[in-house]
Amino acid sequence: MNQRYTINPPIQELTELFKNQRNFDALASSIEEPRVKVHEAISKMAYVYEKVRNAVDYQEEHLIRKNAIKRMLKRRIITKERGTVISEPLIRELIRAGYLKNDYFPEKRIPDIELIVNKYITLINLTVGQYQTLQEKKKNKTFDWIISTAAYEIQEYLSPSIKDDALVESMYKIIRPNLELINEIPNPEDRDVQIYIAIHRALIKSDQAILRYHLIYYYAPEWKYMTPDEIPNFAQKLPELQTRIEHQINNKMSDRLARYMKKFAPLFIILKDVVDQNSDKAEEMLANPQELEKAITKACQKKYALASSKLTRGVFRSIIYIFLTKTIMAFIFELPYELIFLDHIILLPLAINVIFHPVLMALIATSIKVPT
Structure with missing residues (x-):
C-alpha cells in the first residue's frame, strides 16, 4: 500500500484558493x-x-x-x-x-x-x-x-496580491500555535500583529509602506469604503493611528521575530510554487510522496534559474549605477580640477577611476554561483 501524507487544513485552504484564483484569472x-x-x-x-x-x-x-x-x-x-x-x-x-x-x-x-x-x-x-x-x-x-x-x-x-496574502495566512496558522518566543510580548493582540509583520518581512519581503497599508486595514477596516463625509472624522484620528502603526512596525521584537521566520520561509516559498504550478491537482499531489518530491525538485530548479536571472539583472544594474556615478563625478570634480590646477587632462588616471570599479564589480559577480 502506498504511503499517503495528511494535508494540514491551512494548506488545503491554500490549494483551494490557488485553484479558484487560476479559474477566475482565466475567466477575467x-x-x-x-x-x-x-x-x-x-x-x-x-x-x-x-x-x-x-x-x-x-x-x-x-x-x-x-x-x-x-x-x-x-x-x-x-x-x-x-x-x-x-x-x-x-x-x-x-x-x-x-x-x-x-x-x-x-x-x-x-x-x-x-x-x-x-x-x-x-x-x-x-x-x-x-x-x-x-x-x-x-x-x-x-x-x-x-x-x-x-x-x-x-x-x-x-x-x-491574493496568493501572497493567502501564503502569509497559511504560514501564520501553522506556526502561531507553537511559537513560544512571542510570549515575551505582554499584549495578546500585539503578539498576533508582530507575527504577521515578521512573516510579511521574511516571506514576501514587505517594506514599511506595505506593512502600513495592512495595519491601517487591520485597525480601521472601514477606511476601504469610506465616503467623503466620513473622511474628516478619520483624519482627526490619523495621528493616533500613525503612532500605533509605527509602534508595531518598529517594535523591538520585530527584527528578532523576522530572523526566526526566515528559517521557515523557504519551505512556504517552495510550497507556493508547487501549488501554483499544479493548482488543478495540488491536493492529490501533496498527499503523494513520490509526486510531491518530483514537484519540489522541479520548483527548486525553476527557483534557482529565477535567482540566477535576478542575480544577473542585479549585477548589471549595479555596474550601470557605479559607471554612471563615477562618470558624473569625473566630469563634475576631476576634469575641472585638472583643467584649473594642472592646465591639462591626464587621461589614464581618469579612465582608471571611471572603469576600475565597474570592472571589479563584474569580476566579483562572476565568482557568485547559484546552488544547483
Missing part, C-alpha cells in the same frame, strides 16, 4: 471589453527611461512598481490634480513604463482608481493641508506616509 482575461491601450512607440521610449532610472535608483525588484506608482502619484498630486484627472493618465503612464500590460486593464475600472485617489487626496488636504502649524519636516513625513499607502492600495487594485 477571456472577457471581451474595452481596455486601456497606448501607442507602442511611445511606450518603448518610456520603458527605456524607466529601465535607466531603475538602474541608477537601485531598489528591490518586487517594490519597483509600487515605488513608481508613488513617484507618479506624488508628482500629480503636488500639481493639485484631482482623482478624476489623475487616474486615467496614471494608468497610461504605468502601461507606457512597462508596469502594466498594454490593452489589458479594463476601462470600466478607471473610476475605481479615481475613488482611491480622491480618498487619499481628501485625507492629505485634511491633515497636511490644514495643519499649517505643523513643522515642515513633520508635514512632509505625514504626506509621504499617506502617499506611500495610497500607492500600495492602487497597486493592490491593479494587481491584487
